[in-house]
Amino acid sequence: MKDKIVTADEAVALIHDGDSVCCSGFVGIGTPDELIMALERRFTGTGEPRNLTLVFAAAPGDGRDRGLNRVALPGLVKRAIGGHWALLPKLARMATDNLIEAYNLPLGTMSHLYRDIAAHRPGTLTQVGLGTFVDPRHGGGKINASTTEDLVSTIDIDGKTWLFYKVFPLNVTLIRGTTADPEGNVTMEREALVLDAMEAAMAAHNSNGLVIVQVERIAASGTLDPRAVVVPGIFVDRVVVARPDTQAQTYGTAYNPAFSGEMKVPSGTMESPVLDERKVIARRCAFELPLGGVINLGIGVPEVVAAVAAEERLLSHLTLTAEPGLIGGTPQGGLNFGAAINIDALLHQNQQFDFYDGGGLDLACLGMAEIDRCGNVNVSRFGPRLAGAGGFINISQNARRVVFAGTFTAGGLDVVVEDGRLRIVSEGSKKKLVESVEQITFNGSLAAQRAQTVLYVTERCVFQRVPEGLELTEIAPGIDIDRDILAHMDFAPIVRNVRLMDPRIFLPQIMGLATVLLDSQMSERLSYDAERNTMFVNFEGMAIRSNDDIESVRRVLGAFCDRIGHKVSLMVNYDGFRLDESEADAYFEMVRQLQLKYYSSATRFTTSAFMRMKLDAAFSELDSASHVCETHAQAAAHATRQLEDVAHGPVGEPGAGG
Template identity: 55%
Template sequence: MRSKIVTADEAIALIRDGDTLSSTGFVQTGFAEALLVALERRFLATGRPRDLTLFAAAGQGDGKELGLNHLGHEGLLRRVVAGHWARMPKVGQLALADRIQAYNLPQGIICQLFRDLAAGKPGTFSKVGLHSFVDPRHGGGRINAATTRDIVRLVEVDGEEWLFYKVGRVNVAFIRGSTADTFGNITMEREALLLNNLAMAMAAKNSNGIVIAQVERIAERGALPARQVKIPGILVDCVVVAEPHQHRQTVSTQYNPAYAGEFRVPHIGPVAAALDARKIIARRAAFELPPNGIINLGVGMPEGVAGIAGEERISHLLTLTVESGLIGGIPSTGGDFGTGVNMDAVIEENQQFDFYDGGGLDMACLGMAECDAAGNVNVSRFGSRLTGAGGFINISQNARLVVFVGTFTGAGLQVAVEDGRLRILAEGRRRKFVRQVEQITFNGQYAHDRGKPVYYVTERCVFRRVPEGLALIEVAPGIDIGRDILAQMDFTPVIDEPIPMDPRIFMAEPMNLEAELLNLSLPERVIYDAGRNILFLNFEGLYVRVAGDVQAIWDICEQRCRAAGKRVGVVINYDRFRISQEATDAYAEMDRHFLAHYFTRITRYATSAFLRAKLGEALSRRDIAPHVFERREDAQAFLTTLGETAQATNQDEETRP
């Protein structure tokens, strides 16, 4: 059988006018640079092929000249369907100038479409994108006026809204691996990521198209271990051996064996970063980290949360993931973003998005470029700047908890921390909290309707999405609400007794976050006063995230009650107390159990009127008496009065004839 090894020019000569090309890659990692260069070279020399459709999930390139930027020539492309546009500004300019038809779809959807096209399915059904700019009611992902055809439809199945995504056939697939044999079997032992290479190859082959693979070395047929072959030769038509400079592991790194999983790098102790705005934001976001949780950190400012986890020595309590397919380990940053070291596993990109879309993430921490009064967030389109959503919609819509992070203003913001207080030295020139975002990448109302907790963390304050919209819930020490917050916004948020941000955030020393996340302080929070027969529960600042946190409270309270040997009255301090939606029912069941077996009565207090109202509403809804007071003295007096009343009633019953 003839060898499939050809030159790049010979492979590119097989592409015809009007073909649909799918291209592999993730940001600055794993794209087939030699093939893209050869395609550009042929077009510039001959004017062919013309009017291609480009089908790409993640951004692919250096944001300047490399990767998909080689295709940024008028006439070469007719239509582009992409998840992310910032890495290919030359193609983006064609879209903004109405020179091509252009769509921005969620990155995960495009990954899954490759697989569904390979299976002969008509498209993909998903809730991802509902009520965002991808929803046909809000533009259907179309980028410009030249784009008129709808490729996303709103459908109803069993009374529920879904989106149906349909994109045509794939005629050509550019894939990439490490080693190929002469028959086209391909391994990926030196690649940092698996991406969608297999699904793309199957999609093209089952569309009667061609698959062109870029590799760095050749083996004889039969020399590759079968279990190492990631793309079988039956799917591959041409194999091109790239020069080393066109087959870098990432744009920033020629080859790092740790990225390929050849070995685990030794643990290096954390290096404490300066206490600037980025670190303040990352520190506050870290308070939301769920112990033993599965987490996605976005590119840019969210990456700082991993640094805080290292400083606080809690990285072992977390599993970080990247949408590129990494699970566990230490994700890379900067030009190597998407790769990592010491991973637990590396899976295909479409499989990672299956996991994300199904609700597998306990928390997502993502960037926030623009936010409005409804809690909507825009990260995808700003006037003449086209960024694209990437995996943002998949991740933010389906994670159990979402924390958006960003400075309060942009372009020139300068701050300083002095004696534990934040001072604004120079205000940013660009406002981020606007009356209405230009494009809805994340829909705040849709998230709230589905019971998703959403926080918006800045260096000077924290917001949360509540029924009325965006609510100011925390303010940094030293910040004036009127001058530093309201005067720098285009709208007035809900304000109801915001509390100070945790003072530890603004101190140079570590925050002892491990004790916070693991509730190691619970024994100190539960105190029994034998003289008054009252159990005091100091839940100030406590965050009950999961059912396991409820069980920890249950265990220590039961231990104290059994030691008392009788029923006790209970006073609970709920200042700055928070509980996740998924733990609420377990918490209410705990209340009912202790009232039935150990407690005479529960009284509660919180200085925040907003928290008192929310607690009262939640307790009443679960048929628990909502005795919530403003001060500890009021709660204790109420408990004492109840005890005296009960004692008088008992005495009256004993003397009654």
Template identity: 55%
Template sequence: MNRQTHPLLSRRPFNEKGKVVTAEEAIELIRDGDAVATGGFVGIGFAEHLAVALEQRFLKTGQPRDLTLMYAAGQGDGKTRGLNHLGHEGLVAKVIGGHWGLVPALQKLAIEGRIQAWNLPQGVISHLFRDIAAGKPGTLTRVGLGTFVDPRLGGGKINDATVDERVTLLPINGEEYLFYPALPLQVALLRGTTADTLGNVTMEREALVLESLAIATAVRNSGGVVIVQVERVAERGTLHPKDVRIPGILVDCIVICDEPEHHWQTFSTAYNPAFSGEIKAPMAVPETLALSARKIIARRGAFELIPNSVVNLGIGMPEGISSVASEERILELLTLTAEPGVIGGLPAGGLNFGAALNTQAIIDQPAQFDFYDGGGLDIAFLGMAQVDAAGNVNVSKFGSRLAGAGGFINISQNARKVVFMGTFVATKEALAIIDGALRLPEGGMHKFITEVEHRTFSGQLAAADGKPVRYVTERCVFELTTAGIQLIEIAPGVDLDHDILALMDFTPLMPTPPRVMDERIFRTAPMGLRELLLELPLAQRFHFDEAADVLFINFENLKVTSPEDIATIRDTVEACLAPLGRKVYAVVNYDHFRIDESLLADYTAMVSDLEHRFYHRVTRYTTSSFMRRKLGHALEERAVAPHIYESAQEARQHLKEDEA
């Protein structure tokens, strides 16, 4: 790697203000053919003032030309700001980007084949900056296998004009890995809040710290020039060392942004101290969603949550999860995260995406992807634009539209569980909900197709790894199996043939008739999800005391709502006791136990069968006199001892009274 000092820097004396220069003076240091790295996430941390100065220099002088641009997260507003300033033919010749949806000016150059262009995973690029900084040959990872980034499926190339290889398949000890080679970087365009005259930079007003340190170190160690845009300058020696995010030894030029609109905290918010963790603001309550396709999908997705989960919410449809979680009073049971480095708090949306209110921590983006890639996410909720029979998902490229993968590949490949969310067909919403049943519009563009155009998620690899994967729509739910996707649920009011199978380009697996989605999803009232999540998992409700030869069953707060619940209880008891080959004693806690009246006969029949096969004697107890009468009468009809005690002490005391 070339580590020679930038030739223009060696001839350029600093002025009386140390490293402080104008934007125009700093941009003059960029030469034709330089590789430029930029930091930012949407508009957070993006050096807009420097990008404007670079665009103006090129439009005025035609220089610099043929730059290579490298960036991890999407940096733009989908219109004219951010990296759209660099979207001029001749200014850039090569672009390596993690997300393209927010930069239509660059996207147009790539789609039309006027530049060489790659879409690589956001987390990989953030790690590649760090590996370039450390002088490593590149980044070695499994991230991207089986997707369009895999060299067997395109190597991340966006067009036919792209000839250079940026990804190599590298088997190690029988395992497949992808190698992303390093490249020298000559220019860093970064942003902070305060700099001293030595170039030390803090980020106290920034919503994220991103990969700024990694980029600065990579460029410095490549012999390049590091330029940082800030709001203000302080005297040397006055910044607290723990607040410094980019040390002055890495920084060549400090540019004070004298146009406030070029240094907004996000592209939507000038400044919110709760985004930067300077204050704890009263927690905003997400807007309650109207009962629509989006809310139905978010509600069904929320049923996949478990308490104390670490969660990632993708942009778009998955953002509805936070609204549903707030309405159901379960936000505090979860830790929401975002890929640029936010842990905890309430993630923001729109052009504020990436920021969060009242976070627990804000770490740098490479460290967040260390956590994600290592399996730290319990569950991820992500969007889906196309799905095929193998369970592959496309969110990155559709015909001439290039969205890019962003952090999707890292997250979907490495989260322990993934829930993809989206409408069943692409159409303007016209569904109605009548008495809890859907009335659906006719037609719509198919999203469940024979083969996705661009493979952003590999169903085959996920199935081989045994990853739980669900595909949630407003009218049905699928799950991933090793044989493909299987239809497991259907919404009330939906016709299987007319509303689902006729609008798919393939027939999903259906080993059994799909069950009906929970009716609470389609009602306006809250679903009672908090109570459901706080219920003790069934597997943890059974404890066998071998020394006492007693099975303790805790049905406190359990609600039996379906025949499947009854079957699960029976199967759990059988799995626990059948291997013993003898009968045991049992004590059952029925405190706050609830069961639908229509299921009571089947439930007591199951209880009678278990008692006949596995128990010497069973005692039961509950503090509810109503439940003692209701369950007692039902047990008596099945010739099961009907007496139910009022306390656990009484139940245990009388358990072996016959032997006494």
């Protein structure tokens, strides 16, 4: 069929009873409302099709009536398999009321299942979900008693336990794009995200299924830029041109070219949040921000961390990401959630989760609803209210460091910050630190086994997951441990060396956090071997973007060498080091000054040929005291030769004996 363009009603008429229907969408981004409305219209008018299985990764809905909420109709849906449910309350109620079979699987794993269905693999093998409610030993992601089929099983490989998520058929895929041609090639230039459109389309196509695409316009054959085509026409069966009111870029914005990366816009000044309990929590979380690191910030209190980072002029030192594929930029909130402005790159959603699952995040700051004595966290299920895991399991389980952020109690909590102290005016009616969470979305014991750093930050105290359990490590000034903390917990935490939270958190002025973090994190990169009189500096992955960064290096290295008290042999790892061109001259001049004052010799190494060239040029006039190598082994050998030369040199020779 050369011309694939049909009406929405003609397209959904091809869906049969019992089909598995995959629907794209992240809130309102990429949600094919024209097709969903046509499916609703067909069922309410004819009673067909019946007993569908709905499949979705991130909830395509607005928390009320739009998206898949439209088709939460008895008889139409038999089963639902989803990654996130919070924005699909009508469908979620059918699940919790036991009216349909229902599963909640991790969002990232859902994305990866599309690829495995397309490739005719038996399933997705991963450790994501171990020890949580999707582990078959804890329920296998089943939402209710009507759900009996096992989609998740355990497999032991080389002494390690893995989860195996079984593939399931996709008979129909509904996706959204911007432009299509009569052959069905689809571009997404005005979409804020590409999500898993291509992978889900391929999954249905390779299963001999049907792929229907909603777009806003049609181009002539042969006129689309092949590099811009996200879904090739060979995967597409029908194309539907949507009405404008069903093709909004997000549920909050009809169209913003900055959301689709068509232009960069002034980021503006982020409003400074008032000093309340949310800002107190966000400020304490900000002390954990890894400068130069890659970060995921969840919704709720973690969103305030971005505002605090902006206030403290830290955003230029961080790369923020979001699970639907965003790298860099400023993520948006509300019904624009999932979109961002001024991004650096946009990945497919499943690619982002490859990155996350592989440990690519230096820090994740996420919300928390319930915590228990083991450090387990629940954000996914509360009695009849089904929120779902979304990307929480993938992110929290695999980030190098995790900070959970939220108030200590809920339901009417009222606190004030005054005179550098926290005062509780009215305690919340609901305890959040409970003996046992209702559902395990994050497994604290598993994190401890993996030596993952996990903090739990509230407005009045901080806990850390240590090998023995949950330990109280910090309290706010003005807080009494017995009265304000232990009395409102269902279990006794470990209490041994409790210190005060940083007093700057509770004062109205800017904390000066940039200097604090620059210096503290720079200090962690230094070590000294007195026996060999060698100072080691690890600049791997570090970025120099401003004069403040340069001054931090000067300040910390100078103070470190002053404490040693004599010249040292230096070895520096420059692998992955990033230096803004505008700061290069100032940076190398600073390093030359340090070398003349503190180092008897210097050996630097990096696998980057470009950086070796820059370093050679910068220190060419110091060739007798400075050497640049490609690998650590070469640098170590060169440094050893230098030490031997110094050791056998004449007494009194400059640098002899350090």
